[in-house]
Amino acid sequence: xxxxxxxxxxTTLGITCGLIYGWKLAPVEYKDTTPDTLRADYRxxxxxxxxxAYQSGQDVDLAAQRLAMLGSDPPVGIALQTLAYIQQAGxxxxxxxxxxxxxxxxxxxxxxxxxxxx
Amino acid sequence: MKLDRLPWHMLIGMILGIGLGLLYSWVISPVSYSDTPxxxxxxxxxxxxxxxxxxxxxxxxDIGRAQVRLALLGDPDPAQSLTMQAQKTLAxxxxxxxxxxxxxxxxxxxxxDTTVPVTVSTEIPTQFPPNETPPIIATIPLDxxxxxxxxxxxxxxxxxxxxxxxxxxxxxxGAPYVLITNETICDPSLPEGLLQVTISDAANxxxxxxxxxxxxxDGEESFFTGLKPEIGNGYADYVMSxxxxxxxxxxxxxxxxxxxxxxxCHAENGDLYWGGLAIEFxxx
Numbered sequence: 001x002x003x004x005x006x007x008x009x010x011t012t013l014g015i016t017c018g019l020i021y022g023w024k025l026a027p028v029e030y031k032d033t034t035p036d037t038l039r040a041d042y043r044x045x046x047x048x049x050x051x052x053a054y055q056s057g058q059d060v061d062l063a064a065q066r067l068a069m070l071g072s073d074p075p076v077g078i079a080l081q082t083l084a085y086i087q088q089a090g091x092x093x094x095x096x097x098x099x100x101x102x103x104x105x106x107x108x109x110x111x112x113x114x115x116x117x118x
Numbered sequence: 119m120k121l122d123r124l125p126w127h128m129l130i131g132m133i134l135g136i137g138l139g140l141l142y143s144w145v146i147s148p149v150s151y152s153d154t155p156x157x158x159x160x161x162x163x164x165x166x167x168x169x170x171x172x173x174x175x176x177x178x179x180d181i182g183r184a185q186v187r188l189a190l191l192g193d194p195d196p197a198q199s200l201t202m203q204a205q206k207t208l209a210x211x212x213x214x215x216x217x218x219x220x221x222x223x224x225x226x227x228x229x230x231d232t233t234v235p236v237t238v239s240t241e242i243p244t245q246f247p248p249n250e251t252p253p254i255i256a257t258i259p260l261d262x263x264x265x266x267x268x269x270x271x272x273x274x275x276x277x278x279x280x281x282x283x284x285x286x287x288x289x290x291x292g293a294p295y296v297l298i299t300n301e302t303i304c305d306p307s308l309p310e311g312l313l314q315v316t317i318s319d320a321a322n323x324x325x326x327x328x329x330x331x332x333x334x335x336d337g338e339e340s341f342f343t344g345l346k347p348e349i350g351n352g353y354a355d356y357v358m359s360x361x362x363x364x365x366x367x368x369x370x371x372x373x374x375x376x377x378x379x380x381x382x383c384h385a386e387n388g389d390l391y392w393g394g395l396a397i398e399f400x401x402x
Contacts, residue, residue: 003127010131011138018139028148032160035167039153045187046170053173057215066170069163 157192172219221344225326295372304383312394324352
């Protein structure tokens with residue numbers, strides 16, 4: 001076997017070892033992530049929390065600001081997507097009602113300029 | 119073995135290959151984490167999440183669900199994290215509503231932890247109903263090494279007990295609070311000019327989350343009970359400036375406590391220092 005063939009076999013073996021190490025044994029660890037990377041069920045629970053909080057104060061602006069943490073989608077879109085998700089997931093009627101109330105309020109909500117999350 | 123007999127070409131190929139493999143797996147195409155748990159969020163986002171958890175708790179009063187949600191953040195001591203965040207929010211002039219919600223939730227957790235032992239061994243059931251395909255957030259493992267919910271099915275036989283009620287007294291509308299104690303405290307171990315306020319309800323239980331308003335000639339500030347649950351759920355304190363006379367009352371309605379100031383006290387060695395006050399309000 002020529003030296004070049006041996007070289008390429010060794011290189012291929014090295015690449016395989018490197019990939020196994022980098023993907024399986026010691027993959028890149030992420031921390032300090034942003035909410036838009038949250039798993040779907042955690043996102044849904046966050047939106048449900050916002051809906052629960054909305055029940056007491058009925059503050060649509062605050063609810064919309066809180067939903068904006070999940071990304072650039074319109075708050076009403078986030079609420080409706082979550083509503084569809086939790087209907088499939090079998091959440092309780094109370095949770096559904098809370099989220100419906102929030103989605104309804106957001107449908108007529110107009111964003112105001114300024115403000116930030118408390 | 120002579121060096122010239124080593125298979126250098128194979129060693130170089132192997133090292134080159136490992137380097138390329140690592141470059142690809144760590145830099146060019148690292149493992150993607152698109153479905154992350156809340157515990158990995160940046161601390162600012164965790165703070166926002168805690169604030170929303172507390173606001174939701176204030177709305178629903180569901181301490182069980184709030185605890186499950188807080189556990190997902192991976193804080194070693196959730197009550198302590200809430201208290202610290204409340205104090206930070208207060209110091210930064212944040213929303214009093216959020217401060218109150220954080221303080222109340224911290225107090226409720228502290229109280230629940232001391233009065234109701236947790237008996238579950240591996241998982242905390244939540245309010246979510248058991249069904250064939252329950253939401254993944256329905257359970258979370260208590261094992262610190264893996265604090266996240268399982269990816270797949272939760273056992274269909276999972277019980278969803280209603281969390282036990284908390285014994286933390288929350289502010290309620292009722293008779294105005296009455297000032298029952300106003301004592302000068304000379305204790306050199308305390309900060310000078312410390313004003314200690316304790317608020318109890320008609321059942322003599324300390325009340326967390328009460329807003330206290332303190333005014334002086336040209337200023338006004340407010341602070342809350344429940345931010346130091348290690349002292350008491352109905353406890354709050356404020357450091358008075360010497361030679362300033364304060365008036366204090368509760369935002370929810372109380373007798374005013376006028377003419378509050380730091381009195382001078384004598385230490386054992388004869389030195390003078392500023393003493394404090396201990397004030398107690400109770401609902402009749």
